[in-house]
Amino acid sequence: MTTVLESKPASPPVEKIKIKVDGREAEVPRLMPDWQGKLVPTTMLQACQIAGVEVPHYCYHPKLPVAGNCRMCLVEFGLPAIGPDRKPILNEDGTPKIIRQALPYDPNLPRGAIACATPISPGMEIYASSPATKQMREAILESLLINHPLDCPICDQAGECKLQQYSVEYGQSESRFAEEKVHKPKRVDLGPRIVLDDERCILCTRCIRFSKDIAGDDALGIASRGSHNFLTNYPGKAFDNNYTLNTVDICPVGALTSKDFRFQMRVWFLKETKSLCTSCGTGCNIVIGSREEKVYRYTPRENDAVNACWMCDYGRLNYKWIDRADRLKEVRKQKTDGGREPIAWTSALKEISEKLRTAAPGSVAIIASARQTNEELYLLAKLAKRLGARTDSVPRRGEADKLLFHADRNPNSTGARLTGFLSAEMGSNFNQIADAIRTRTIRTLLVFGEDVTKHGLSAALLKGLDALIVSDILPSPTVELAHYLLPGCAHAEKRGTFTNVKGRVQKLMKAVEPPGDARPEWEFLHELVFNVTGQNGFVSIEGLFHQMAKDVPALAGLTWAALGDTGVTVAI
Amino acid sequence: MIVKRSPLTFWERLYLPAILGGFKVTLRHFFKKKVTMQYPEEKWTVPPDYRGAPYLVRDQEGNTKCVSCQLCEFVCPPKAIKITPPGLSGPPADRSNAEKMPLEFEINMLRCIFCGYCQEVCPEEAIFLMKDYSLTGTSRAEMIYNKEKLLALGGTHNDRIQKWKWKAEEAKAQGVAP
Ligand code: SF4
Ligand code: SF4
Ligand code: FES
Numbered sequence: 222m223t224t225v226l227e228s229k230p231a232s233p234p235v236e237k238i239k240i241k242v243d244g245r246e247a248e249v250p251r252l253m254p255d256w257q258g259k260l261v262p263t264t265m266l267q268a269c270q271i272a273g274v275e276v277p278h279y280c281y282h283p284k285l286p287v288a289g290n291c292r293m294c295l296v297e298f299g300l301p302a303i304g305p306d307r308k309p310i311l312n313e314d315g316t317p318k319i320i321r322q323a324l325p326y327d328p329n330l331p332r333g334a335i336a337c338a339t340p341i342s343p344g345m346e347i348y349a350s351s352p353a354t355k356q357m358r359e360a361i362l363e364s365l366l367i368n369h370p371l372d373c374p375i376c377d378q379a380g381e382c383k384l385q386q387y388s389v390e391y392g393q394s395e396s397r398f399a400e401e402k403v404h405k406p407k408r409v410d411l412g413p414r415i416v417l418d419d420e421r422c423i424l425c426t427r428c429i430r431f432s433k434d435i436a437g438d439d440a441l442g443i444a445s446r447g448s449h450n451f452l453t454n455y456p457g458k459a460f461d462n463n464y465t466l467n468t469v470d471i472c473p474v475g476a477l478t479s480k481d482f483r484f485q486m487r488v489w490f491l492k493e494t495k496s497l498c499t500s501c502g503t504g505c506n507i508v509i510g511s512r513e514e515k516v517y518r519y520t521p522r523e524n525d526a527v528n529a530c531w532m533c534d535y536g537r538l539n540y541k542w543i544d545r546a547d548r549l550k551e552v553r554k555q556k557t558d559g560g561r562e563p564i565a566w567t568s569a570l571k572e573i574s575e576k577l578r579t580a581a582p583g584s585v586a587i588i589a590s591a592r593q594t595n596e597e598l599y600l601l602a603k604l605a606k607r608l609g610a611r612t613d614s615v616p617r618r619g620e621a622d623k624l625l626f627h628a629d630r631n632p633n634s635t636g637a638r639l640t641g642f643l644s645a646e647m648g649s650n651f652n653q654i655a656d657a658i659r660t661r662t663i664r665t666l667l668v669f670g671e672d673v674t675k676h677g678l679s680a681a682l683l684k685g686l687d688a689l690i691v692s693d694i695l696p697s698p699t700v701e702l703a704h705y706l707l708p709g710c711a712h713a714e715k716r717g718t719f720t721n722v723k724g725r726v727q728k729l730m731k732a733v734e735p736p737g738d739a740r741p742e743w744e745f746l747h748e749l750v751f752n753v754t755g756q757n758g759f760v761s762i763e764g765l766f767h768q769m770a771k772d773v774p775a776l777a778g779l780t781w782a783a784l785g786d787t788g789v790t791v792a793i
Numbered sequence: 794m795i796v797k798r799s800p801l802t803f804w805e806r807l808y809l810p811a812i813l814g815g816f817k818v819t820l821r822h823f824f825k826k827k828v829t830m831q832y833p834e835e836k837w838t839v840p841p842d843y844r845g846a847p848y849l850v851r852d853q854e855g856n857t858k859c860v861s862c863q864l865c866e867f868v869c870p871p872k873a874i875k876i877t878p879p880g881l882s883g884p885p886a887d888r889s890n891a892e893k894m895p896l897e898f899e900i901n902m903l904r905c906i907f908c909g910y911c912q913e914v915c916p917e918e919a920i921f922l923m924k925d926y927s928l929t930g931t932s933r934a935e936m937i938y939n940k941e942k943l944l945a946l947g948g949t950h951n952d953r954i955q956k957w958k959w960k961a962e963e964a965k966a967q968g969v970a971p
Binding site: 370373374375379401402403404405406407408480481483484485486487489490 | 860861862863864866867878879880881883890891892893916917960963964967969970
């Protein structure tokens with residue numbers, strides 16, 4: 222049985238048309254999806270992309286309505302000549318005659334078209350690297366740079382700036398502009414998370430279109446005229462919605478910068494790791510930018526099945542806890558007098574295994590966060606089955622918004638269910654577990670990544686346990702009471718998978734090293750499971766994933782490699 | 794290739810003539826003008842474009858010129874430079890419209906190979922290789938020069954352009970607050 226679903230609906234047969242890009246023939250579909258996914262005539266820019274020819278562009282963004290205002294994508298092109306009889310005129314050798322498009326008043330001056338908004342037609346020839354196209358690009362760049370402040374040394378965008386990149390690739394090496402530049406406001410406080418530098422803005426309106434058409438907050442606009450044009454927020458109203466930081470990503474230059482990332486690190490030092498946002502059940506795909514074991518920023522990564530190119534500001538800024546100084550770094554055991562002593566991983570795991578192996582059936586309960594990965598929850602489910610343990614997780618709900626932020630604030634509720642860790646509604650077992658601890662039916666409690674004292678298991682109750690085994694990342698009252706404390710990893714410090722609310726199984730990759738002795742939970746859990754159940758564990762995450770795919774019906778047929786960078790949707 | 798070794802002649806086998814020839818050379822130099830410098834009592838005057846230790850400079854108004862762009866940190870082949878950018882809460886730059894300057898700037902002089910890439914890449918003319926070639930210290934930590942020390946050693950550099958100041962003035966003249 223395989224339950225792997227296609228991520229895209231079956232597409233209707235596509236009509237193809239033949240064009241030529243830089244002299245090479247290419248067959249491209251007549252219709253292609255626009256920013257909303259609606260099929261519209263293919264543009265020259267899309268056709269060139271299919272043909273593998275890059276057309277530089279600023280204002281065009283595949284997920285935004287086309288504006289066609291920057292003119293960077295101008296290309297020279299030709300169309301088949303049509304005779305008075307509406308039939309193509311042929312050359313002597315029988316090939317169709319192509320007419321290079323020229324200005325009506327001077328047939329020697331080539332006429333360009335903006336590739337981002339011009340649909341292709343059969344027989345069209347696009348001259349994406351002709352001398353005329355090159356000249357047009359040089360001229361556009363020259364005009365964009367006329368009033369540009371050339372702030373690169375102090376601009377956070379440097380290194381990932383399209384203006385820098387295209388100037389190097391397509392621009393002129395020298396400036397001919399000797400006049401005084403027009404100055405505009407700098408360091409404008411647009412809102413709580415964004416700083417604007419109007420001198421750097423090239424007026425492409427990407428940010429305006431994003432705010433209006435994607436985020437649904439018509440907050441930005443362009444004021445004034447001519448070279449005094451400048452971007453501004455609605456006077457008196459701060460630019461503040463849960464998606465503002467996406468404008469920083471799509472701004473091709475350094476006009477919009479993030480306050481959080483401002484002057485923190487130059488982008489070329491950042492190691493990029495593909496990962497997931499863990500702040501809600503949507504599971505937006507992200508890139509973690511880190512340097513020397515410190516996370517500097519999250520940026521969204523394109524995945525049309527989940528988050529397109531966007532992520533919310535809340536999730537994006539929710540990373541500061543990863544390198545908190547009070548992270549748990551040490552394996553600890555409670556001494557008989559109540560004090561605590563460090564203990565080695567091997568001894569701790571041996572002692573815990575012994576306790577679990579000899580525990581009476583039904584005397585153990587496991588509470589694990591739905592922030593743990595599929596693999597970890599799967600291993601815990603195995604343990605629970607063997608021990609006849611009651612299990613539960615802590616539900617987290619909030620208010621959803623229209624775009625991405627989901628009401629379920631746990632990143633892996635679906636995984637907790639699918640892997641078999643949760644059999645009942647999340648949170649419904651807590652009272653029973655509390656009662657059973659009170660009546661001393663349950664003598665051992667395993668807690669993974671939650672502060673259970675906040676969820677109905679009071680400190681007094683926990684003190685009555687024979688063994689409280691806790692794995693967590695940050696200190697909490699539950700951690701304080703633990704007989705054994707096993708320091709775990711943040712999602713950025715380990716590999717694994719999450720299943721989002723729609724059933725998309727997606728990978729996390731490791732960006733930074735865990736602090737001190739902390740270890741990925743799945744690593745020590747597989748040892749524990751092996752010791753207790755005798756079933757062979759897996760030392761690699763791939764092996765573990767494949768074992769899970771074999772055991773869990775919902776994940777049947779999945780492989781670690783098949784998940785790729787963007788995951789696979791399973792039936793839930 | 795086979796090198797043919799011809800046997801020594803009688804004259805060569807006598808041995809003493811070669812020794813005497815050697816003494817002759819020694820003797821000749823003994824009476825010539827001496828070229829050895831008595832370092833460290835005597836110090837060498839380095840040529841004008843000499844590449845010694847890299848230091849940070851201030852402009853004629855006493856402003857730190859470095860804007861923490863970290864290009865030198867990037868280009869430095871032995872990774873001798875470590876810059877801590879100011880972040881949003883760091884100290885404001887000396888020149889307010891230059892927006893930033895490093896919170897900390899360290900050069901590990903034990904690593905530096907005096908190649909001059911940092912000077913070449915600097916867009917602000919803030920770091921220069923100066924004439925110091927003999928740097929000593931009693932510990933490794935002492936050989937890591939911090940911002941304060943680098944600025945003190947670098948001194949003042951006359952900036953003919955002063956682009957940040959000039960930009961601010963131009964903006965002010967247009968009625969735009971810099
Ligand atoms: S701020 Fe950036 S995205 Fe917005 S119009 Fe200017 S250049 Fe375009
Ligand atoms: S001189 Fe060369 S090695 Fe020394 S700090 Fe500059 S770039 Fe690095
Ligand atoms: S990309 Fe801006 S006009 Fe085409």
